[in-house]
Amino acid sequence: MAATVLWVRRDLRLRDHPALREAAAAGGKVLPLFVLDPRLADEATPRRDHLLASLRSLDDAIDGALVVRRGRPEQVVAQVAREAGADSVHTTAESTPYGRARDGRVRRRLERDGLSLVATGTPYAVGPGTLLKADGTAYQVFTPFSRAWRDHGWPGPAPMPRGLRWARTVDSEGIPDGRDVEGAGEESARRRWKRFLDQHLGDYDAERDRPDLDTTSRMSVPLKFGELHPRTLLADIASHAAARSQAARTFVSELCWREFYADVLWHHPTSAWADLKPALSSMEYSEPGAGLEAWQKGETGYPMVDAGMRQLLAEGWMHNRVRMITASFLVKDLHIWWPYGARHFLAHLRDGDIASNSHGWQWVAGTGTDAAPYFRVFNPVTQGLKFDPDGEYVRRWVPELRHVSGRAAHEPWGRDDGYAEGYPERIVDHRAEREEALRRYQAARG
DNA sequence: TTTTGAGTTGTTCGA
DNA sequence: GTCGAACAACTCAAA
Numbered sequence: 001m002a003a004t005v006l007w008v009r010r011d012l013r014l015r016d017h018p019a020l021r022e023a024a025a026a027g028g029k030v031l032p033l034f035v036l037d038p039r040l041a042d043e044a045t046p047r048r049d050h051l052l053a054s055l056r057s058l059d060d061a062i063d064g065a066l067v068v069r070r071g072r073p074e075q076v077v078a079q080v081a082r083e084a085g086a087d088s089v090h091t092t093a094e095s096t097p098y099g100r101a102r103d104g105r106v107r108r109r110l111e112r113d114g115l116s117l118v119a120t121g122t123p124y125a126v127g128p129g130t131l132l133k134a135d136g137t138a139y140q141v142f143t144p145f146s147r148a149w150r151d152h153g154w155p156g157p158a159p160m161p162r163g164l165r166w167a168r169t170v171d172s173e174g175i176p177d178g179r180d181v182e183g184a185g186e187e188s189a190r191r192r193w194k195r196f197l198d199q200h201l202g203d204y205d206a207e208r209d210r211p212d213l214d215t216t217s218r219m220s221v222p223l224k225f226g227e228l229h230p231r232t233l234l235a236d237i238a239s240h241a242a243a244r245s246q247a248a249r250t251f252v253s254e255l256c257w258r259e260f261y262a263d264v265l266w267h268h269p270t271s272a273w274a275d276l277k278p279a280l281s282s283m284e285y286s287e288p289g290a291g292l293e294a295w296q297k298g299e300t301g302y303p304m305v306d307a308g309m310r311q312l313l314a315e316g317w318m319h320n321r322v323r324m325i326t327a328s329f330l331v332k333d334l335h336i337w338w339p340y341g342a343r344h345f346l347a348h349l350r351d352g353d354i355a356s357n358s359h360g361w362q363w364v365a366g367t368g369t370d371a372a373p374y375f376r377v378f379n380p381v382t383q384g385l386k387f388d389p390d391g392e393y394v395r396r397w398v399p400e401l402r403h404v405s406g407r408a409a410h411e412p413w414g415r416d417d418g419y420a421e422g423y424p425e426r427i428v429d430h431r432a433e434r435e436e437a438l439r440r441y442q443a444a445r446g
Numbered sequence: 447t448t449t450t451g452a453g454t455t456g457t458t459c460g461a
Numbered sequence: 462g463t464c465g466a467a468c469a470a471c472t473c474a475a476a
Contacts (some may be wrong), residue, residue, distance in 0.1 A: 133473075141472050143453060209455080279470090324455070363455090375468050376456045383456090434457085438468090445469085 002085040003031040003167035007077055007106075009099070010123055011092040011226035012054045013186040014061060016157035018121035023090035024161035031084045031167035032062065035077060036070040036176070037102075046316030046350045047224075052178035054225050057185025059175060065166035068175050073102055074109040081115055083170045092226070093119035095128040095262055096354050097269040123223070124259050125154040125230045128266035138267040140369045145263065146256045157232050189222035193233065197240055205247040208254075211308075211319035212393035217251070220351035221317070223258065230255050261359040264369050272358045273339050275367040280374075283367075283444040286335040294427050295330050296344055298398070301426035303410050304384035305329045307397035314397070316350035321387050327364040328378035332437040333428050338365040366441070374441040377434045384410035398423065 004026040011017060023030045034055055041048060059066040069076045081089055089110060094103060107117040122128065131148045132138060139145035183192065196217040200207065207215045222228040233255065242248050268276055275281060294300050298309035308322035318326070323345070330341040338361040345361075346352040362368025388394055391409030395402050400423035401409045412423065 139473090141453080144473055147474095321455080328456095370454075370472085372454070372456080373469065376454085378455095379457065 002087060003029045003169060005077070005081050005084055005086045005089040006030050006032045007089050007091040007117075008032055008034050008058075009092065009094060009226075010224065011229075012058050013227050013229070014058075015160065015186065016229045016232045017092075018158045019090050019092045019119070020164075021158050021161045022118060022120040024164045026088065026090070029165045029167035029169075031067060031080070031086065031170060032058075032065060033067045033069065033077065033080050035073045036068060037073055038070065041070070041176075045347060045352075047352050049179045049181050050184050050221065050316075050350045051225065052175055053181035053184035054227060055175045057187070061186065062166055065168055066175075067170050067172040069173055074105040077106050078109050078113055078115075080170055081110065082113070084167060086115065088116045088118055090118045090120060093122045093127065095122060095124075095266050097265070097272055098354075100269075121158075123226055123229070124262055125149075125234055125255070126152055126259055128259075128262045131263065139260070139263065142257065142260050142370045145260045146253060149256050149259060150252075154231055154234065157229070157235050183221070184227075186222075186227045189219075189227040192218060193222070193228060193236070197236060201237070201240060201251065202242045202245065202247055205245075205250045208250065209321045209387050211322050212388045212390065212396075216319065218317070220353075220356075224351045224353050230258070258353075258356055260370075261355040264359055265355040268369075271362065271368070272354050273342075275365075276359075276362055276369055277367050277371070280365075280367050280441070280444050284335075284440050285337040288336050288340045291334040291427060292330070292336055292340055294424070295326070295334060295336075295341075299424045300329065300428075301413075301424045302329065302380040302430070303391075303394040303398055303401055303412065304380045304388065307388075307394045310397045312345070312348050316348055318345075318349070319393075321383070322393075323360065324364060325378050325380055325383045327361055329380055331361075331365045332377045333380075333430055333433040335433070335437060335440065338362060338367065374445075375438060377437055379430060379434075381410050381430070 004023045006020055006023040011019065014020065020030070055066065055068065067080065069080060077089060094100065103117065110117050126149055131145065131152060139148065200215040203215065207213050219228065219233065223230060234252065237243055237248050237252060240248065265271060295309060298306035298313070300306055304322065305326050308318050308326040311322070312318045327341055330336050331338055342358055342361040346357055349357070359368050363371050366372060366374045384394065385407055389407060391407050394409045400421050401412055404412050413426065
């Protein structure tokens, strides 16, 4: 019997995988294919490193059955389907502008050959575009969306298919060499998740905003690559002893933010790189220059900002609270248009997700759906004192400040013990730039 | 159909 | 130190 192709993309797992189940249900062997699209795969980024490591992990888990081919998806998928003698290609639906356009091209190409592309499931508990208000339009505000999302509910995790057999009839080009990445792959993600459930979920409400404590789940990366499905996480939380706690509700709410932003992008594809709301289109921005560069390197002279930006470069990850602080600094202290910052984040984040990244930025910049009010300007010092109360996070990432003990590390200036030691002076005065930001927003609104 | 009130991850100021 | 008000505007759902 002919094989069925399972075209995997951001679903690099075996558990809770409805498209895999559908492919297996077709009756024949399943041929798992990953296409290295040169448009994405040639960029030397932390995300690519993670992708390759995760592919190796998946390939190991299925005894080397993964077929990896390089090229344009519409050509490669059709070619592999032909080689395998398949009459259908199964996949998990994608909802980003790039993914939708690509899948449309692949679908049309396959249909020309008399084959079908069958999309089952999405990387979300509730597929983007599913929830609409009573008047039939999309949600624009998080809270009503989250109520509708909870009320809608979701199915339990998909069981493993029975009698699954992998096809080994098509040659693979192999997975390109890449840096070894710690924690890539489904099993590793599951271990991290179990540890979070056992040790940290109960304190999530109290500790989630603390970048000095490594007690968040860090599930953004596994969710980005589909090493775990959010449905799995939601089911595990529902059966957890702390399921009814405020901590659990808060964690579920964070998952919902991810789903909300995917939904917004579904309805507004151009919001990936352009202001969602035209209200601030006349906003006066500063040209990115030395300020952008200092921000990117973590040399602004504001310890909390610099710690975050350096963590990003070193780890390919940044604590969510610090993402808001650093983003606010670029947009409101340096007055630089948010896509410059979003692009930098996306270039370095292992979890870089177009929907969450762009809309998180637009939330800070005040240009998005359900955006923060324009007068909400983060104070990098106050935020540091509040969420890194002992200065541990700052000292971890800004070694120049290691001799400044305690919370004083957030305000190293004006000291007579020579704090400088190579740490830059503040590139701007926050109080003055806050006023300038408010002035520009006022002018743009007028 | 229209009105009303709640919501939204912050900061600053002044009592 | 602590606390409430002010800082707008707009979406959404209930009344």
